Amino acid sequence: MSFPWANEYKPSHPLMVWFDQRLPLPRLVYNAVGGGYEVPRNLNYFWNFGFLAGFCLVIQIVTGVILAMHYGGDTSVAFNSTEHIMRDVNWGWMLRYGHANGAAAFFAVVYLHIFRGFYYGSYKAPREMIWLLGVVIFLLMMATAFMGYVLPWGQMSYWAAQVITGLFGSIPLVGDPLKEWLLGGFAPGNATLNRFFSLHFLLPFVILGVVILHIWALHIPGSSNPTGVEVKSESDTVPFYPYYVGKDGWTIGLFMLIYSAFLFFMPNALGHPDNYIPANPMQTPAHIVPEWYFWPFYAILRSFTQNFLIFDAKLLGVLAMFAAILVWFFLPWLDRSPVRSATYRPLYRKFFWVLVIDVLILGYLGGAPAEQPYVLISQLATIYYFLHFLVIVPIVSSIERPDPLPFSITESVLGSDGAAKLEAQG
Amino acid sequence: MIRIISILTGLFFAAALLWSLLWDTIQLGKDGLPHTVEKAFVKHDLKKLDLASDGVFGKFDEAQLQRGFAVYQNVCASCHSLKHVSYRSLAALGYNEAEVKAIAAKATINAADPLTGEFKDRPGQPSDKFPPVVYAGAGHPPDLSLITKARHGGAAYVYSLLTGYANQAGYKNHEGKELLKEFPDAKTPDGLHFNPYFANLNIAMAPPLTAEGQVTYSDGTPATVDQMAKDVAAFLVWTAEPELEQRHQTGFVWMGFMLFATVLGYMSYRNIWADKKGH
Numbered sequence: 001m002s003f004p005w006a007n008e009y010k011p012s013h014p015l016m017v018w019f020d021q022r023l024p025l026p027r028l029v030y031n032a033v034g035g036g037y038e039v040p041r042n043l044n045y046f047w048n049f050g051f052l053a054g055f056c057l058v059i060q061i062v063t064g065v066i067l068a069m070h071y072g073g074d075t076s077v078a079f080n081s082t083e084h085i086m087r088d089v090n091w092g093w094m095l096r097y098g099h100a101n102g103a104a105a106f107f108a109v110v111y112l113h114i115f116r117g118f119y120y121g122s123y124k125a126p127r128e129m130i131w132l133l134g135v136v137i138f139l140l141m142m143a144t145a146f147m148g149y150v151l152p153w154g155q156m157s158y159w160a161a162q163v164i165t166g167l168f169g170s171i172p173l174v175g176d177p178l179k180e181w182l183l184g185g186f187a188p189g190n191a192t193l194n195r196f197f198s199l200h201f202l203l204p205f206v207i208l209g210v211v212i213l214h215i216w217a218l219h220i221p222g223s224s225n226p227t228g229v230e231v232k233s234e235s236d237t238v239p240f241y242p243y244y245v246g247k248d249g250w251t252i253g254l255f256m257l258i259y260s261a262f263l264f265f266m267p268n269a270l271g272h273p274d275n276y277i278p279a280n281p282m283q284t285p286a287h288i289v290p291e292w293y294f295w296p297f298y299a300i301l302r303s304f305t306q307n308f309l310i311f312d313a314k315l316l317g318v319l320a321m322f323a324a325i326l327v328w329f330f331l332p333w334l335d336r337s338p339v340r341s342a343t344y345r346p347l348y349r350k351f352f353w354v355l356v357i358d359v360l361i362l363g364y365l366g367g368a369p370a371e372q373p374y375v376l377i378s379q380l381a382t383i384y385y386f387l388h389f390l391v392i393v394p395i396v397s398s399i400e401r402p403d404p405l406p407f408s409i410t411e412s413v414l415g416s417d418g419a420a421k422l423e424a425q426g
Numbered sequence: 427m428i429r430i431i432s433i434l435t436g437l438f439f440a441a442a443l444l445w446s447l448l449w450d451t452i453q454l455g456k457d458g459l460p461h462t463v464e465k466a467f468v469k470h471d472l473k474k475l476d477l478a479s480d481g482v483f484g485k486f487d488e489a490q491l492q493r494g495f496a497v498y499q500n501v502c503a504s505c506h507s508l509k510h511v512s513y514r515s516l517a518a519l520g521y522n523e524a525e526v527k528a529i530a531a532k533a534t535i536n537a538a539d540p541l542t543g544e545f546k547d548r549p550g551q552p553s554d555k556f557p558p559v560v561y562a563g564a565g566h567p568p569d570l571s572l573i574t575k576a577r578h579g580g581a582a583y584v585y586s587l588l589t590g591y592a593n594q595a596g597y598k599n600h601e602g603k604e605l606l607k608e609f610p611d612a613k614t615p616d617g618l619h620f621n622p623y624f625a626n627l628n629i630a631m632a633p634p635l636t637a638e639g640q641v642t643y644s645d646g647t648p649a650t651v652d653q654m655a656k657d658v659a660a661f662l663v664w665t666a667e668p669e670l671e672q673r674h675q676t677g678f679v680w681m682g683f684m685l686f687a688t689v690l691g692y693m694s695y696r697n698i699w700a701d702k703k704g705h
Contacts, residue, residue, distance in 0.1 A: 083510045086669070093672075243698060249691050250691030254688055257685065263677070264676065273576050276666075277576050303443060304442060306450075313446070320439055333428050334429065372450070372459055379446055386436050391437065
């Protein structure tokens with residue numbers, strides 16, 4: 001779907017006319033990310049992170065495919081082949097540091113993209129499908145990042161594989177056989193590394209496929225905007241090209257500056273030193289911690305310390321960790337407020353900022369050792385996390401009185417005088 | 427309906443967590459905060475170490491790397507291997523081709539004879555990597571190729587550890603608490619050595635750098651224990667990150683280009699949007 005005033009693709013060169021009649025691929029691109037896609041004119045910089053996330057996916061696939069040409073997926077050579085890439089492959093250090101820091105950058109950008117969705121209510125009708133596909137992408141990213149982290153076969157790689165597959169072992173009845181099936185053995189070994197390498201290569205292309213669905217679903221209603229008010233007239237939108245290509249384009253430069261600062265000047269700042277020690281099944285590291293982008297969920301996992309009713313503490317932790325993300329799937333139906341943007345929802349906004357601080361605290365605790373007082377604080381923070389989504393959001397959305405919304409997008413940009421002037425000009 | 431299920435699920439998780447919270451609080455009331463000898467006495471404030479390779483413009487100091495290599499060869503190499511490093515890469519320390527060949531030739535490499543396929547000892551070549559080191563004693567001396575990347579604190583940790591051995595009797599932490607009075611059971615076992623920078627305070631490695639002049643420096647730098655520890659830490663930064671100089675130089679050029687491109691991009695963005703902003 002598009003707005004009636006959207007530009008139509010009109011190829012001028014005879015070759016493009018010929019091409020368009022037989023395979024309208026240029027038309028598809030024009031309507032998707034070119035002059036044919038009309039976008040609200042009032043998007044702020046939080047709307048840049050989707051484009052940047054796509055850019056990160058490209059960085060990861062390009063560096064990853066080249067790394068795979070030099071990497072050996074066998075426990076006897078994995079660690080050494082990683083060092084071979086770092087030392088002997090031309091520009092290998094740049095590929096490998098670029099890929100490791102690229103994963104961190106991808107998550108940073110996607111977290112900001114998700115934050116945008118939460119704050120501005122991008123998940124609400126008619127955009128639920130975009131949101132659902134987005135949560136699927138996030139889950140696929142987590143699986144891909146976890147399996148990628150195992151590949152260098154350092155200490156943290158090995159013990160991460162041990163801990164995460166161990167989670168499945170806590171499921172009643174089928175847990176142990178399931179864990180052994182996932183690992184291809186009783187403990188992480190060559191079979192595990194081989195399948196993780198295979199899946200780590202496959203999943204990014206699955207992500208790419210879901211990203212295409214995500215963008216397709218976006219183009220049905222069109223982009224949301226900071227006011228949450230739907231597009232009403234031509235003056236509310238601008239064509240994606242050149243306006244948002246120009247805006248997204250320069251923020252790619254900004255992104256590259258931050259990403260490159262990590263890559264070239266502090267490539268190990270986000271990693272853990274223990275992963276430069278080769279995997280040793282006989283020696284457990286003092287603190288097993290995942291990469292920073294998993295910390296909030298790791299804190300939730302570890303906050304269940306006691307059996308409750310018929311539930312084992314470990315099983316509760318696993319259920320809660322998955323539930324912490326699965327609950328996002330239900331958000332469009334838990335939040336019943338017709339107002340999208342938190343800007344006009346005074347009560348919801350307060351709880352939302354508490355949630356943001358809560359998740360940051362969980363993030364800190366997930367990286368801290370599993371001892372007091374950290375466990376007590378993560379128990380409190382996890383309680384708020386679940387109460388927020390499952391109790392507070394449904395109740396607030398039905399009792400809240402939202403602030404008045406602007407009449408239109410144009411009015412929110414130009415003020416009511418400016419909008420009237422534009423109206424008068426016709 | 428979905429909201430009722432949702433609220434009940436939320437309350438279930440909250441109840442399970444409150445249950446854990448309750449028990450953990452009772453436990454905490456009984457035990458207090460964890461108080462271990464490692465928590466109270468391991469030193470995390472490492473000694474300050476300034477290296478030429480630090481910072482955005484950091485480059486290696488070749489003379490220091492050569493001194494550090496001498497310390498490795500004469501002291502560390504009797505127990506610790508350097509298996510990821512090739513002899514040919516020693517050219518980066520400022521050695522010429524003949525010197526690299528001479529250094530490699532001093533090593534004995536067990537490799538397949540290209541004519542017979544038999545494994546035999548032969549003198550090392552520049553294309554060889556540093557050979558494995560067989561350690562006869564107790565413990566597992568780690569390979570040192572990546573050690574500055576594999577420990578929190580990196581080179582400063584190596585320097586602090588090498589110069590940080592102390593006498594456990596009467597040892598006090600920065601709060602003035604005496605270790606053996608606080609934890610009488612934490613006496614360093616026989617065969618281990620007390621070092622407050624080591625993760626569990628007791629390290630198997632005996633103090634390796636003990637006397638001035640233990641290594642003879644060809645450039646005339648006085649070989650104090652402190653100097654040798656600094657030099658070998660600098661050398662181990664190179665073994666862990668041989669790409670450091672190239673990385674810094676590439677990064678500097680790249681950041682300059684990106685800054686320029688970003689400014690151009692911003693200007694064209696402003697230009698494109700000029701007719702849509704304002705009144």
